[in-house]
Amino acid sequence: MSATTATALRHDWTLAEVRALFELPFNDLLFQAQTVHRQHFDPNRVQVSTLLSIKTGACPEDCKYCPQSGHYNTGLDKEKLMEVEKVLKAAAEAKAIGSTRFCMGAAWKHPTAKDMPYVLQMVQGVKALGLETCMTLGTLSREQTQALAEAGLDYYNHNLDTSPEFYGNIITTRTYAERLETLAHVREAGMKICSGGILGMGESLDDRAGLLIQLANLPEHPESVPINMLVKVEGTPLENAEEVDPFDFIRTLAVARILMPKSHVRLSAGRQQMNDQMQALAFFAGANSIFYGEKLLTTGNPEAERDMRLFQRLGIKPEEREEHADEVHQAAIEQALAEQRDAKLFYNAAV
Numbered sequence: 001m002s003a004t005t006a007t008a009l010r011h012d013w014t015l016a017e018v019r020a021l022f023e024l025p026f027n028d029l030l031f032q033a034q035t036v037h038r039q040h041f042d043p044n045r046v047q048v049s050t051l052l053s054i055k056t057g058a059c060p061e062d063c064k065y066c067p068q069s070g071h072y073n074t075g076l077d078k079e080k081l082m083e084v085e086k087v088l089k090a091a092a093e094a095k096a097i098g099s100t101r102f103c104m105g106a107a108w109k110h111p112t113a114k115d116m117p118y119v120l121q122m123v124q125g126v127k128a129l130g131l132e133t134c135m136t137l138g139t140l141s142r143e144q145t146q147a148l149a150e151a152g153l154d155y156y157n158h159n160l161d162t163s164p165e166f167y168g169n170i171i172t173t174r175t176y177a178e179r180l181e182t183l184a185h186v187r188e189a190g191m192k193i194c195s196g197g198i199l200g201m202g203e204s205l206d207d208r209a210g211l212l213i214q215l216a217n218l219p220e221h222p223e224s225v226p227i228n229m230l231v232k233v234e235g236t237p238l239e240n241a242e243e244v245d246p247f248d249f250i251r252t253l254a255v256a257r258i259l260m261p262k263s264h265v266r267l268s269a270g271r272q273q274m275n276d277q278m279q280a281l282a283f284f285a286g287a288n289s290i291f292y293g294e295k296l297l298t299t300g301n302p303e304a305e306r307d308m309r310l311f312q313r314l315g316i317k318p319e320e321r322e323e324h325a326d327e328v329h330q331a332a333i334e335q336a337l338a339e340q341r342d343a344k345l346f347y348n349a350a351v
């Protein structure tokens with residue numbers, strides 16, 4: 001589809017407009033989302049990432065949905081920061097099963113100066129394997145963000161989780177403003193953003209709309225927008241949260257697709273609880289990215305074979321890595337780093 005017919009990117013969505021999308025008849029909403037999707041993407045390609053927990057549990061944050069929070073007793077085995085070689089071995093395995101992006105997650109409030117050299121080695125090693133790199137490490141300072149960009153980090157994941165209004169019901173140890181600040185640092189350093197949220201935490205429709213508005217009204221849309229279905233884990237305050245209506249979940253994916261037409265919308269945590277029909281509907285609504293194979297942080301992920309069987313039944317192929325886009329991205333990082341060095345703000349990870 002030519003650029004002239006493609007939907008223009010907007011950053012000024014209002015609650016009334018987004019509410020109206022949510023209130024459309026289901027078929028009208030899905031038709032609109034699929035139409036937008038086809039303007040920007042091959043509708044039969046889905047990007048596949050693999051996620052590895054590089055440091056598990058004992059997190060000082062109190063996110064009410066999270067089994068890794070040290071505030072709740074979920075019986076989770078805590079693990080220290082994984083050795084670099086083990087991470088690289090897992091990345092090589094992910095590449096062998098067809099993943100194009102390797103995401104590494106650590107349960108931290110923020111990385112310390114002691115952690116940074118190891119984290120940077122992981123990024124460099126995974127990048128050298130020819131995979132795209134993504135990390136989620138908590139709040140980042142400007143200097144840490146720049147060091148990660150220089151090491152070759154392509155994406156940084158930092159979710160907004162929910163609307164600003166509902167946020168305080170879920171997390172009290174980190175503010176919404178801090179999250180937005182970390183996202184701004186990531187952009188400044190020239191990296192791509194992965195940011196989304198979770199459904200099923202007791203939020204209202206307006207909160208779902210509010211989350212998507214926050215993401216869509218950022219100066220640039222996140223390149224990756226994970227939409228998670230709460231996985232209720234015993235021992236967390238949300239273990240008995242009310243189920244999300246599956247159609248409301250699909251509606252949220254469709255609205256995300258319409259608001260952020262060029263972003264990869266990721267069908268993320270909670271996919272294991274979805275049957276094949278629901279996943280197919282999610283792809284039709286505009287989801288075009290999944291976590292594949294490996295464990296999704298501390299909750300299960302459907303087996304790689306099941307995913308590939310579903311892809312075959314639906315005529316979907318995994319998206320290939322865009323080398324050209326990567327070069328452009330690399331150039332953007334180099335330019336951003338050069339500017340930062342000139343500004344004498346460069347972080348020395350060895351200190």
Ligand code: SF4
Pocket residue numbers: 059060061062063066067068069070106107108109138
């Ligand atoms: S979601 Fe992340 S920051 Fe929050 S408790 Fe879990 S690991 Fe920590």
